[in-house]
Amino acid sequence: MFIQTLVTGLAIGGIYALMAVGYSLVFSILNFSNFAYGSIIMLGAYIGYFSLMKMGVPVYGAIIASIIGAAFLCLLNERLAYSTLRKRNASSLYFMISAMGTSIFLENLVYATIGSRFYAFPEVLTQQNISFGGVSIGLLDVFAIVFSFTAIYALHYFLQNSRTGIAIRAASYDMQVSQLNGVNISKTIGWVFLLAGALAGISGMFLGMKYMVYPTMGWITNKAYIAAVIGGLGSLPGAVVGGLLLGVLETFVSAYVSSVVRDVFSFSLLVILLLVLPTGLFGKFLEEKV
Amino acid sequence: MKMKWLALIVLTIFTAVIAGCGTSGDANIIKIGNAVALTGDNSTWGQAEKNALEMEIEKINAKGGVLGKKLQLVAYDTRADATEGVNVTKRLISDKVVGIIGPGQSGVAIAMSSVTEPAKVPFIATSATNPKVTVDDKTNKVRKYAFRTCFIDPFQGTVAAQFAAKELKAKTAAIVYDVGSDYSAWLGKYFIAEFEKQGGKIVANEAFRSGELDYRAILGKIKGTNPDVIFIPTMQKEAALVMKQAADLGIKTKFVGGDGWGSPDLITLGGSAVEGSYFVNLASMDDPDIQTFIKEYQAKYKADPIMPNPVMAIDALYALIDAMTKTNSTDPAKIAEQLEKTKDLQVLSGKLTIDPNTHDPLNKPAIIQEVKDGKFVFKSKFVTQ
Numbered sequence: 001m002f003i004q005t006l007v008t009g010l011a012i013g014g015i016y017a018l019m020a021v022g023y024s025l026v027f028s029i030l031n032f033s034n035f036a037y038g039s040i041i042m043l044g045a046y047i048g049y050f051s052l053m054k055m056g057v058p059v060y061g062a063i064i065a066s067i068i069g070a071a072f073l074c075l076l077n078e079r080l081a082y083s084t085l086r087k088r089n090a091s092s093l094y095f096m097i098s099a100m101g102t103s104i105f106l107e108n109l110v111y112a113t114i115g116s117r118f119y120a121f122p123e124v125l126t127q128q129n130i131s132f133g134g135v136s137i138g139l140l141d142v143f144a145i146v147f148s149f150t151a152i153y154a155l156h157y158f159l160q161n162s163r164t165g166i167a168i169r170a171a172s173y174d175m176q177v178s179q180l181n182g183v184n185i186s187k188t189i190g191w192v193f194l195l196a197g198a199l200a201g202i203s204g205m206f207l208g209m210k211y212m213v214y215p216t217m218g219w220i221t222n223k224a225y226i227a228a229v230i231g232g233l234g235s236l237p238g239a240v241v242g243g244l245l246l247g248v249l250e251t252f253v254s255a256y257v258s259s260v261v262r263d264v265f266s267f268s269l270l271v272i273l274l275l276v277l278p279t280g281l282f283g284k285f286l287e288e289k290v
Numbered sequence: 291m292k293m294k295w296l297a298l299i300v301l302t303i304f305t306a307v308i309a310g311c312g313t314s315g316d317a318n319i320i321k322i323g324n325a326v327a328l329t330g331d332n333s334t335w336g337q338a339e340k341n342a343l344e345m346e347i348e349k350i351n352a353k354g355g356v357l358g359k360k361l362q363l364v365a366y367d368t369r370a371d372a373t374e375g376v377n378v379t380k381r382l383i384s385d386k387v388v389g390i391i392g393p394g395q396s397g398v399a400i401a402m403s404s405v406t407e408p409a410k411v412p413f414i415a416t417s418a419t420n421p422k423v424t425v426d427d428k429t430n431k432v433r434k435y436a437f438r439t440c441f442i443d444p445f446q447g448t449v450a451a452q453f454a455a456k457e458l459k460a461k462t463a464a465i466v467y468d469v470g471s472d473y474s475a476w477l478g479k480y481f482i483a484e485f486e487k488q489g490g491k492i493v494a495n496e497a498f499r500s501g502e503l504d505y506r507a508i509l510g511k512i513k514g515t516n517p518d519v520i521f522i523p524t525m526q527k528e529a530a531l532v533m534k535q536a537a538d539l540g541i542k543t544k545f546v547g548g549d550g551w552g553s554p555d556l557i558t559l560g561g562s563a564v565e566g567s568y569f570v571n572l573a574s575m576d577d578p579d580i581q582t583f584i585k586e587y588q589a590k591y592k593a594d595p596i597m598p599n600p601v602m603a604i605d606a607l608y609a610l611i612d613a614m615t616k617t618n619s620t621d622p623a624k625i626a627e628q629l630e631k632t633k634d635l636q637v638l639s640g641k642l643t644i645d646p647n648t649h650d651p652l653n654k655p656a657i658i659q660e661v662k663d664g665k666f667v668f669k670s671k672f673v674t675q
Contacts, residue, residue, distance in 0.1 A: 001514055004539075008506045116333045118527060123561040129538060138538055211503045211531060212559055220503065254507030259498045260469050 004135045005255045006248065011141030013247020015207065018144055019224035020231065020239035021152060022199035028234035029172050029192045032092035033225060035099040036077055038218025039106035040197055044070030044204030045213045046110065049119050067201035074197025075190055077102055083186070103218065110215040119213040140210055145244075147206075151199060152236050164191050172234075226270055232283030241281060320356060320620055322347070322610060323387035324365035324603075325378050325402065325413065327394060331527055332370040334553045335394055335599040339416060340365045341591050342583075342600030343391065346607055356611050357618065368393050372401035379405045379413070388620045389414065389613075389629075391606045394599050396420030396443075396473045399436070406435045412626035414606035416599050417549060417572060419443045420472050424649040432649055435626050439605040439642065440598070441654040443473070446548055446570050447480025449656045449672045450521060453568065454546050455488035457670070460518035462493045466508060466532055468524050470500030477523035477548050485521075493517050498528075505532045506539060513541050525550040530560035537563040544568070552597050557664050564661050568669060572598035573639055574657045576668040580638055605637040609644075 019041065026034040048066035051057040057065060081098045128139040159165035167188045170178040179185050207217060223246060224239075231242025246266060253265045277283065324343055327336035340363070347361045355361055364385050366378040375398035382390055383405065390406070390413035393399050399418040406413050415423055415438040424436045454460045463485055468474035475497075482492050493515040496508040509532070512520065520536070520543055522529045529551050536543075545567035552571045556564055575584060575594065580601055587595045595601075612635050613628035614620060632644040643652045658669040 001510060004510050005507065008510060012504055012506070111329050116329045116331070118555050118559055120530075120559045120561065129540075131540070136538065136540055212527070219501070251507045255511050259496070259502070259508050263499070 001255070003133075005251055007135050007137050009248035009251030010145060010244060011137055011247070012251055013227075013244035014141060014144035015203070015210065015220075015243075016223045016227045016247050017240040017243025018147065018151070018199065018203045018206065019221050020227040020243045021155070021236055022196040022203065023221065023224050024228045024231075024234055024236055024239040025155070025192060025196045025199070027228065028236075029168060029189060030082070030086070030092075030095065031234075032095035033099065034196075035096060036081070036102035036106065037074075037099075037196070037200060037224075038221035039103045040070050040074050040077065040200040040218075041204040041207065041221060042110070042213075042215065042218040043073055043106065044197075044201035045208035045217060046114065046119075046204075047201070048205040049121065049208055049213045052121070053119075063202065063205050066205045067198045070201030070204060071194045071197035074193045074200060077197075078189060078193040083189075086189070107215050107218065114215075116215060119208075121209045121213075138210075140206065144206055144210075147202065149240065151202075152240055155195065155236060158195075164188065168192055226266065228280075230270060230273055230280055232280030235280070235282040238280055238282030318359050319362045320359045320614070321362050321364050321385060321387045322607070323379075323382035323385070323390035323392075323411075323413075324363055325368050325375060325382065325390050325392040325398070326365055327370035327398075328365070328367035330369040330371070331525060332394060334555060334596050335417070336367075336370075338596040339392065339394065339599040339603045342587060342595055343603050343607060345587060345590055346604050350611070356614055357620070359620075361611075368395075368398055370395050370398060372397050375399075375402050376405055383409045383411050387411065388622055389610045389625055391603050391610070392416050394418060394602075396423050397471065399423040399438075400472070403433050403436050407433060409435075409622075410626065411435060411622040412437060412629055414439060414609060414629070416440065416602035416606060419446055419549065420476055421648075422472070432647060435622075437606075437609070437626075437629055437644060437649045439602045439609065439637070439639075439651055440549075440572050441656055442650055443477045443548075444480045445654075446656060447477050447523075448484045449658070450477075450523075450546055450548060450570050451481045451484035451488060451490075452672070453570075453658055453670075454519045454521065454544075455485060455490050458519055458544050458546070458568075460485075460490060460544070462491050462515070462517045462519075464494035464496070464512045464515060464517040464520045465492065466496050466498070466505065466512070466520060466522050466524070468500050468502075468528060469497040471524070473548075473550065474523045478521065481521050481523065502528070503531065505535050509536050509539050509541060512536075513539055517543055519544045519546055521546050523548045523550070526553045526556040527559065530556050530564060533560050533567065534563040549598065552659070552666070554594075554596065557661060565663075567661050568658055569661075570672075571657045571659050571666075572654075573601040574659060574668050575666065577639075577657075579640060583638055601639050605639055605642055608637045609635060609642060 023037050044066045047069035048062045051065040052062035081102045085094055129136045167183045170183055171188050227242035227246045228239045231238025250262050250266055253262045326339050327333055343363050347363050351360045368375040368378050375393055379402045394417040396418040399415045400422055412435045417440050419440055419442050421442050425432050465478045467478040494512045522532050529547050533545055547569035549571050551569040609632055613625040617624045617628045630646045635642045645652050656672045659666045660669045
């Protein structure tokens with residue numbers, strides 16, 4: 001049972017990690033919690049579902065549609081809800097409120113247009129298991145863990161080596177100084193949101209396949225926020241470690257204590273951790289983000 | 291100057307709103323309230339309930355209405371949420387409805403009675419099966435303005451446990467329930483009581499919090515106890531996910547549930563994992579008594595009515611109409627008094643008799659349905675013993 005619990009925990013943690021990375025990416029540049037991220041994930045799942053089921057696009061096509069769709073929605077979200085605030089130098093509190101508003105708006109938009117039905121992906125995609133020595137894990141879970149790490153590596157490479165990546169890093173140190181040095185801030189931030197949106201698309205597709213597609217599915221990103229804080233806000237490796245850690249901890253508490261007190265434990269851990277390490281596990285001072 | 295204009299506009303809007311409220315009390319219309327979940331997790335049943343009521347009221351109006359007046363349905367969305375349910379009830383009462391049909395959820399119904407009791411407006415719950423809906427557990431007295439047309443959870447839990455013990459020959463059982471839902475927690479308790487009475491053993495009793503998506507941690511724990519049957523007293527969404535994830539973990543056992551499962555969503559979401567599971571329901575599409583209704587509904591809405599709420603709601607509608615005609619009144623308090631005396635009234639699901647001591651229907655049969663080839667199949671019928 002111990003090993004099965006550990007494997008299940010890692011699988012659940014993989015989902016948290018995937019979402020935490022996208023969330024952390026936006027935080028690292030704009031320094032605010034993008035609470036609309038959960039809704040973008042949800043819309044990504046809907047795009048994937050409808051292109052697969054209603055338009056007959058093959059699975060890989062649906063994943064790509066979901067990535068592209070969510071990326072553009074995330075960019076649109078920034079352009080409509082945040083760019084004006086950014087130009088007026090609003091404090092991050094206003095960004096957060098705007099994000100919450102966007103999130104509620106998007107959820108209700110789905111309720112009003114598509115409806116509140118649950119949708120499930122066809123079983124062929126979701127019911128493949130790997131078993132070894134009495135322990136079983138879904139193929140999708142393995143994919144989540146592998147993909148989280150690949151995405152982190154790709155992002156890291158992109159941020160370190162590409163011109164845009166360097167611009168993003170520069171902007172994350174000091175937006176105004178980098179602007180004076182010729183970095184197009186608006187374009188750079190657009191890239192950040194496109195990347196975060198692409199991750200949201202794949203997370204949404206993955207969540208939809210694993211569980212189901214419905215308007216409030218974005219709430220699970222709350223766990224991603226916690227994972228990101230545990231790992232250290234704005235740190236991408238921290239987001240992955242935080243996600244996996246949270247997933248494993250939750251699963252062990254559910255299995256050995258009770259799933260009713262699960263969140264009491266995970267939030268207590270969060271508070272204790274922040275008392276000891278105010279910036280999280282991989283946290284640095286804000287000047288050294290990304 | 292600007293302020294004056296603003297004040298004038300605000301005043302005009304207010305007057306218009308108040309005037310609108312005033313004229314809405316048309317003397318030739320009888321308003322019937324419907325507190326129903328039109329969005330959210332329970333909306334599949336709620337929308338079918340509202341559709342069925344609208345269809346039935348249209349028919350009644352075409353035949354001349356009730357007491358020479360036309361009926362009008364006023365349906366507001368509770369989202370299956372207790373707070374929202376209270377707000378909706380207040381709105382319905384200010385709309386001057388003669389009675390309220392719904393809600394379908396016990397938690398919402400219990401919250402609503404805090405408004406309906408002092409206002410003296412009756413509500414007839416459709417599928418709220420918790421005993422506390424009609425009887426206040428603190429005083430042990432019946433709530434004067436709370437009624438229902440469905441059976442209650444002690445009966446449902448008993449039926450499920452007897453079915454598991456007698457027909458499935460289960461010796462051991464595990465429970466997976468939602469600690470955040472009165473319906474789920476109590477149904478689990480009634481099941482345990484009867485299952486143990488039948489000589490069975492409960493090997494695991496695991497709770498989760500409402501809104502949970504991943505049950506693999508608790509299922510891993512249950513897997514070790516190897517139960518003959520797993521009882522899942524939840525709504526269709528949780529039940530489907532539990533069964534799906536149990537299949538992922540290689541758990542091979544029989545699953546049993548309550549009336550919360552009775553939505554086609556169970557099959558869409560659970561797929562092959564829900565095949566061969568059983569659940570207790572209030573009404574079945576196979577019931578010969580309701581075939582005319584089903585055909586009419588299908589013809590009008592081009593979809594199947596989602597059982598059992600439409601049937602329970604129409605039963606409630608006829609109980610209300612019966613009380614109105616017998617008292618020759620549209621006074622909610624008088625209607626409530628008459629509802630208590632409902633006896634052998636022909637309704638859609640059969641004959642309705644309300645027990646004056648509990649406001650629950652008497653001799654309501656329970657149906658066991660099996661999920662077979664992606665359909666709900668009638669398995670057997672239980673009657674209160």
